[in-house]
Amino acid sequence: MTELKDVWYWYEYGQTVIRDASAAVGEGRIYGLLGLNGVGKSTLLKLMAGLLFPKKGEILCGGENVADRKVETLQEVVFMPAEFELRNESLEKFVSLNSVFYPRFSRAVLDDCLGEFGIDPQTPSLEQLSLGGRHKFMFSFLLSLGARLMLLDEPLNGMDLPSRGMFRKLLMRHLRNDQSVVVSTHVMSDVDRIVSDLMVLRNDGTLFCGSVDELSRRYSYGISSSAEDALYAESCAGGYRVLRRNEDACESGIPTDMLFNAVIKGVIE
Amino acid sequence: MTDFRQDKAIYLQMYEGACDDILSGRYGPGDRIPSVRELSERLEVNTNTVVRAYDQLVRRGIVHTRRGMGYFVSEQARELILADRRREFMDERLPELFRQMRLLGISMETVEEQWKGRSGK
Amino acid sequence: MKTFSFRRMMLFCRLQMVEMYGRNIRRTLRVAAAAVLVICLFSLIFGEEGESVSVAERMMVVCSFVASVGFFSDLVAYRMMVPASPAEKYVSVFVSSLLLSVMFLALSVLVGSAFFTLLSFFSEPSLTLLYFREGYDASGLVGALFMLPLIIWIQLYFRSRSKLRHPKLVFFGQLAGLVCFMLFPTVLRALGIMDKASARIATACVSLLLVLFFMIQSYRLFRKLEMDVKEND
Numbered sequence: 001m002t003e004l005k006d007v008w009y010w011y012e013y014g015q016t017v018i019r020d021a022s023a024a025v026g027e028g029r030i031y032g033l034l035g036l037n038g039v040g041k042s043t044l045l046k047l048m049a050g051l052l053f054p055k056k057g058e059i060l061c062g063g064e065n066v067a068d069r070k071v072e073t074l075q076e077v078v079f080m081p082a083e084f085e086l087r088n089e090s091l092e093k094f095v096s097l098n099s100v101f102y103p104r105f106s107r108a109v110l111d112d113c114l115g116e117f118g119i120d121p122q123t124p125s126l127e128q129l130s131l132g133g134r135h136k137f138m139f140s141f142l143l144s145l146g147a148r149l150m151l152l153d154e155p156l157n158g159m160d161l162p163s164r165g166m167f168r169k170l171l172m173r174h175l176r177n178d179q180s181v182v183v184s185t186h187v188m189s190d191v192d193r194i195v196s197d198l199m200v201l202r203n204d205g206t207l208f209c210g211s212v213d214e215l216s217r218r219y220s221y222g223i224s225s226s227a228e229d230a231l232y233a234e235s236c237a238g239g240y241r242v243l244r245r246n247e248d249a250c251e252s253g254i255p256t257d258m259l260f261n262a263v264i265k266g267v268i269e
Numbered sequence: 270m271t272d273f274r275q276d277k278a279i280y281l282q283m284y285e286g287a288c289d290d291i292l293s294g295r296y297g298p299g300d301r302i303p304s305v306r307e308l309s310e311r312l313e314v315n316t317n318t319v320v321r322a323y324d325q326l327v328r329r330g331i332v333h334t335r336r337g338m339g340y341f342v343s344e345q346a347r348e349l350i351l352a353d354r355r356r357e358f359m360d361e362r363l364p365e366l367f368r369q370m371r372l373l374g375i376s377m378e379t380v381e382e383q384w385k386g387r388s389g390k
Numbered sequence: 391m392k393t394f395s396f397r398r399m400m401l402f403c404r405l406q407m408v409e410m411y412g413r414n415i416r417r418t419l420r421v422a423a424a425a426v427l428v429i430c431l432f433s434l435i436f437g438e439e440g441e442s443v444s445v446a447e448r449m450m451v452v453c454s455f456v457a458s459v460g461f462f463s464d465l466v467a468y469r470m471m472v473p474a475s476p477a478e479k480y481v482s483v484f485v486s487s488l489l490l491s492v493m494f495l496a497l498s499v500l501v502g503s504a505f506f507t508l509l510s511f512f513s514e515p516s517l518t519l520l521y522f523r524e525g526y527d528a529s530g531l532v533g534a535l536f537m538l539p540l541i542i543w544i545q546l547y548f549r550s551r552s553k554l555r556h557p558k559l560v561f562f563g564q565l566a567g568l569v570c571f572m573l574f575p576t577v578l579r580a581l582g583i584m585d586k587a588s589a590r591i592a593t594a595c596v597s598l599l600l601v602l603f604f605m606i607q608s609y610r611l612f613r614k615l616e617m618d619v620k621e622n623d
Contacts, residue, residue, distance in 0.1 A: 052616050101473040
């Protein structure tokens with residue numbers, strides 16, 4: 001269980017990136033972190049990883065402050081940056097050097113993921129993998145470490161469509177009930193149905209966090225010819241895509257992009 | 270509210286999908302349906318969505334759990350589903366059909382003719 | 391330092407050493423041997439008559455330290471998320487540096503000694519062993535020992551400037567105090583209070599104290615170290 005408590009972060013030149021953010025990342029849940037370009041999603045993930053320190057507030061993982069970088073905490077938090085380098089070494093070597101630090105590393109999970117992604121376990125040089133290949137490898141490796149908190153910054157970059165589906169499948173296949181995942185992405189359809197909660201970082205730095213189920217109960221979505229008494233509406237081929245307060249107990253599926261836009265516009269919470 | 274086309278929530282779609290499978294005979298009484306994890310992987314959907322769908326199946330009595338073994342189709346599943354769907358047809362589809370008929374000026378006789386004509390096929 | 395795992399520290403050491411120098415061992419050895427030869431040549435050209443061997447020895451030591459600085463940069467750039475405590479990582483950098491220096495110096499004994507011995511065949515054939523020869527003053531090595539922690543302390547100061555309260559004052563104040571401390575034995579010797587031998591011992595002691603100081607100070611800075619914020623949103 002990871003908690004953000006009144007977290008503030010700013011750069012030197014007085015630009016607040018994260019403004020009084022509070023949220024709880026529950027076990028067994030998958031969070032989609034959304035936000036416009038440059039708003040600070042990577043910064044938030046780095047704060048949760050303990051790579052950056054909040055200017056105010058604190059972030060706890062399993063009760064421990066991540067900024068302390070204790071061994072027990074580091075064993076339970078893995079972070080995949082949006083951009084990373086892999087050096088000219090064999091896959092085997094990389095795995096044998098790095099996996100020893102994680103008590104829950106599972107060879108079986110790694111082999112399964114590599115197999116499904118079509119990555120040769122005997123790859124002689126990680127450097128030679130394509131962009132998508134590197135992301136696939138790193139995701140497989142991190143998933144096999146069994147850490148309780150997985151922070152993934154645009155993990156699907158460079159992955160072709162079948163691989164994106166495989167990413168979702170492997171996550172569903174191997175994620176344990178005590179693990180949580182925070183995935184940041186621009187492409188909402190990538191995570192539309194696998195996330196249980198949404199986190200939206202608005203331009204002013206405030207953080208919205210809500211469960212998809214809760215939102216589906218509170219709001220309803222449909223296509224209508226008019227945008228009257230809609231909380232939020234967008235034009236579309238059939239008239240308007242409309243978000244309304246849910247009057248009856250009937251739940252509809254709300255597309256993530258509608259929720260996202262409504263949050264950004266300040267309509268929700 | 271007729272001018273408000275909604276998609277069903279995903280867990281409801283899954284619920285309906287499971288009912289379809291049972292009606293079509295893909296899963297017979299006593300058969301085991303996929304586990305929560307299997308289905309969430311196959312459909313690339315969060316496990317708690319599958320859990321909601323399965324909870325509803327259990328609540329309706331269409332499916333029951335056996336400790337540690339999974340979810341199994343009940344003996345009366347087929348009847349229950351048919352009863353539910355008939356109710357839905359009578360309470361929702363039929364009124365909607367009648368509304369359309371009135372709007373378009375189609376009489377009951379015209380519909381009966383169609384029914385007789387097409388039943389042969 | 392509640393629990394310090396020696397095993398984890400050594401695993402981290404192995405991680406860094408293999409990642410930085412162990413990926414292509416043959417190449418690493420070739421480059422190192424070439425460096426030794428280049429240093430020997432330099433010492434011949436720029437060293438005074440008869441002094442070239444000791445010049446070469448000193449340059450080798452400096453070279454081995456320079457190579458070791460890479461471990462710290464690697465730590466900060468790539469290894470912050472590796473599950474080892476800050477103390478384990480920090481100590482590991484020093485252990486790796488020491489191991490690397492020893493290995494490099496061992497290589498230089500082989501290659502450098504061969505070089506100078508072969509060279510001596512042109513005038514007076516004699517066996518020259520780097521570091522193990524007559525008249526070699528090992529206290530010089532000890533005296534230079536504090537350079538590694540010093541370099542790391544300086545790097546950490548620059549990286550964590552934003553987090554300190556009176557950074558410039560504290561840093562330069564400490565530096566000035568340390569320089570005085572370092573020069574103390576030399577001053578005493580110049581004043582005639584100490585003789586050459588004891589001054590040398592004193593310098594060695596001062597050097598060891600400086601090592602301790604730099605290591606403790608830089609560890610405290612290391613705990614406060616943050617990643618650079620890069621714009622990759």
